[in-house]
Amino acid sequence: MDSNLDWLDDLSPAERAQLDLRARQIGGELFGSLERRQAHIWQWRYWDDRILDWSMRDERLKVQLFRFVDVLPMLHSGDAITGHLLEYLDRAPGRVAGAARRALHLADRFALTRSLVAIAARYSASNFARRFIAGENLPTVLRAARRERDLRRGFTLDILGEAVTSESEAEQYFRAYLELLETVSPEVRAWPEDPQVDRDDRGPLPRMNLSIKLSALDSQFDAIDPQGALRESGARLRELLRVARQQGAFINVDMESYEKKDLTLHIFKTVLAEPEFRDVTDVGIVIQCYLRDAERDLHELRDWAAQRGTPVWVRLVKGAYWDYETLKAKANGWPIPVWQKKWQSDANFERQTRFVLRNREHLRPALGSHNLRSIAQGIAFAEQLGVPQNGLELQMLYGMADSEKRALVERGQRLRIYMPYGDLIPGMAYLVRRLLENTANDSFLRAGVSERATPDMLLGNPASRASSPTAESAKGQSELREPQTTQEAPMPTTFANQPPVDFALAEHREAMRGALAQVKSQLPRTCPLVIGGETIATAATEVSIDPSQRSRVVGRFSLAEREHVDQAVAAAKRNLPAWSALGAERRAEYLRRAADIMRERLFELAAWAVLECGKPWREATADVDEAIDFCEFYAQQAIELERPGGKDVPGEENRFVHVPRGVTAVIAPWNFPLAILTGMSAAALATGNTVVMKPAEQSATIGSLLMEIFQQAGLPPGVLNFLPGRGEVAGAALVDHPDVALIAFTGSREVGLAINARAAEISRGKTARSRMVKRVIAEMGGKNAIIVDADADLDEAVLGVAKSAFGYAGQKCSACSRAIVLDDVYDTFLNRLVEATRSLKLGPAEEPSTFIGPVIDDESQQRILKYIEIGKQEGRLVLGIDAGKLAEQGSFVGPHIFADVPPTARIAQEEIFGPALAVIRAKDLDEALQIANDTDYALTGGIFSRSPQNLERASREFLVGNLYLNRAITGAMVSRQPFGGFKMSGIGSQAGGREYLLQFVLPRTITEHTVRRGFAPPSEDAGE
């Protein structure tokens, strides 16, 4: 028996063989009737095909060409077009690119030829676009639909566009969907009937068929908040369903990326189970067979439809986001949700096709594919089940596989064409996806049309394409039988970041909700001092409160006085010799144990951060992730650091080692309440120092939890001491203490500079005990800018700036507080940014939908409000959200955007640490860079640009510690983006990087002269 056919385990061996034979027969017939005629040299299509052919031969050229297509709509002059084309080709080595580059360089010399190149490039791209996009307005799309009908094919319309960044854009989308339903439906109803298109075995079908995306109906469509998404997009979906019913039209819900999949299914099922829509039959949804979840989702959909009592349509596809899903999961360390081998997606598509066909009573089948084998298998299985020919709908994309379409219609199959319509600019992303699909190595179309593979190869059972037949099929079979969302992650051999919590998973949302409830039931937590392993409750205490709700006391903490500082430093000093002698390996064990405890308590710790520091869910879990990373990373780095170095020569042995500096004072801020406190402490501990840890007053409870975790991890008493208290008392006493060798501080510039000055003063003292120069590591503020270039992808730039400026209410030292925007795109960018920001939800941190929570306390709120008043004088207030009633219960400040701010204005120069953004106009990149660098700070910065030259220039000239190209500027990850700046932003090297630990140690070199009376032991270095 051919073990590969085990994939077909829902069939008996005889059925299997019969099905495969028939699928090959049907596929062969279809393949034989394909028109394999090439376009002529005078047709545009000929040139389109040549370009695709060239690009397919060289992956790097392909990437550069598609990048050019992507940016083209933003280029408005001949110079910009030829300039970009040259820049991209310069980055594509190879013969074809070289020839094109030489020709272009020639053309670039003269204004006339430059313009001609620009016209040709535009024309060619629009032609490409027109191949895949049915029209830019209603009349053209109607004409295209009519042409399809003349070819005996139905249609489904899709409105082009990618990211919906604001409520106003969601409203526009919704209106456009309504307009399509209301204008196209009556028109197409009047067309004469074509039974091959207009009927299936159950009767007439709606002619107007609209494909919609639920995320287009709600700018905050996010799985973290299913209720909110259901409320917003559900309301609009209901309205569309009502109008569709009036107009006799069909609504299909498309499927987008994996993070939206469960939410899309949830909203679809919830709305369509409501009494008003329970009987709607003209409605469908997409299931993507490249997903491991597909089988489970289909089973659940079938059960739901059976319960509902009315069937729904299912469009089975493989899926359009394979690369994105793969790289996103890899980047986050998540299980990869899509099959990793093409044949697995193909085999799954076949298996799910059979499932849907068997369950036709509840799930009406539509197959969306251009793969003749996938289609033929579907037709063959439908035949075997006795499904009438018109009982199976086939669907294909506009502009693709035209000869297949003809062959299928001639065979009498019912075929519907997916017709995207809309402007070229939003259309470019769609176009690039289609180009990628047409030229992908694994694509059926590429194999079938471009490379002339044999029918046998193309039409064979997908399982037979498994590279290692026995092993692969056995593995694949069990994977397919039990669809899972998880995959065994390989054991990391080096440091790997803690995967961020994926709130698209219901279990994580549940865990967060549960943790919040549990933590709330324990409030307030009592937080004593811990000195030498002893807990000390002081008479005087202070409280930390929930900034989202002033009446909620989160923690009650003891206040360390000067005497406690003396005791804690003494305990740390006493324990220093034993701890430092332990060695990095043993110390690493404690840190790794602490990391494990944090992993176990992840949601609980995050809940404390939500309640004590007003961190929204994602920010709060990311804070715990980072704390875990610091423990793991520094543990590993300290082991590396401990390996002795040194070069021996005959007669001389050299050892280069590091020793701890001594007692370390860690003075931490509240904005990353667990991560920064853990990071600074873990670095000191890993390298053999002992620590006195002082958290910020606003986050003392989280500090006490960290102390508890290290105690649970078994850290010897006195190695880490915990001193909550006032900065002016406990903090100042720690800085002053002569036995404190190192101060690791993160916080404001004012305090950082004061600590630095004070440490120098103390070091100058003449007492016997101050025999060292105190070392200060200080991470201070920023006035971070993002430059938006004239050719930037504005979808990305708007979202990137909004996230960087208003995430955690702008209270990250990495936050963006200046957007420097080039003249050409200034107004468009500003309008979209204002609308996008207006749509962000301001609210209590514990609500999952909240994007902007409170600021840390009332003092901070008042300071920010003062800056807002200054901003009103210095710039043009274009958005000022009033926190309204929220401000009565907590320390809320709504987001504010000031436009046309002079670069030297106070709000463009001073750190505000709140949700206020200055937007500054720049005439060109020179000016933008000059403005960006012209502050006291140099922490983070970013640029959105699609010009490789401009990106390179920014890399050289935009002088900040962390520069981000084409992404948000917050969210640095340990090891991947070591974090920290210079100028007034900090003293010291970047946290989470390889050099960070060097600041916690002293270098020593030990040299031994090994010659005794003219002889010496052999030296290893000398190879003797």
Ligand SMILES: Cc1cc2nc3c(=O)[nH]c(=O)nc-3n(C[C@H](O)[C@H](O)[C@H](O)COP(=O)(O)OP(=O)(O)OC[C@H]3O[C@@H](n4cnc5c(N)ncnc54)[C@H](O)[C@@H]3O)c2cc1C
């Ligand atoms: C009418 C219609 C509507 C569609 N609607 C949607 C939709 O709403 N949402 C959506 O996501 N897609 C949708 N698609 C599907 C998508 O856009 C692609 O067209 C489709 O996946 C291509 O599959 P194929 O069978 O035509 O080609 P094939 O060449 O047989 O398959 C290509 C597909 O295989 C998968 N693949 C590629 N490489 C690998 C690999 N290494 N391992 C595993 N799998 C791999 C990918 O899904 C890729 O697209 C739709 C397609 C059509 C025709």
